[in-house]
Amino acid sequence: MNAASRRESEGDDRPLLILDVDETLIYGADADLDRPCDFFIGIYHVYRRPHLAEFLATVSEWFDLAIWSSGGADDVTAIAERICPPGSCWKFIWGRERCTPRTYFNCKFVEYVKDLKKVKRLGYNLNQILFVDDSENKLCRNFGNAIYVRPYFGDASDNELPPLCRYLASIREATDYRAIEKRYWHNH
């Protein structure tokens, strides 16, 4: 039995929402900003994006949730455990080791690309995966699954997650997320 039919036979056919971490769900600063941080991870002063708990609690009713960051696995796991919605758990927590390094030789820059073919192997249909990220380059191989958010740098008045939640509510029952034009979701 392949992974897809195994998920189906287990009655686990909910769509998957993968979330980036840094500048999408939280901001990790080197020092406190204009207010005390929410918690520490290693040397980082971590700020939850405003409305994060409500956002995660709501979307966990509709989607399987997973975390995929290009940060170090230990930090990513620690953050994911701190923000996990009550009564829910992440389908997976992946860090940089699951990304595909793509080197730009001319500027000596490495981009850590998140390639959804690795998620497909878990049994998820690509038509039923959404990926929320603040970085377009990280999802260059699967832009049809992407919903881009404005990066979060600790602004206490940030209001990105409530409209994102409403947008997800409006498309969550679609049969093929990749057929939906999502680049202009802010205007929804």
Ligand SMILES: [Mg+2]
């Ligand atoms: Mg990010």
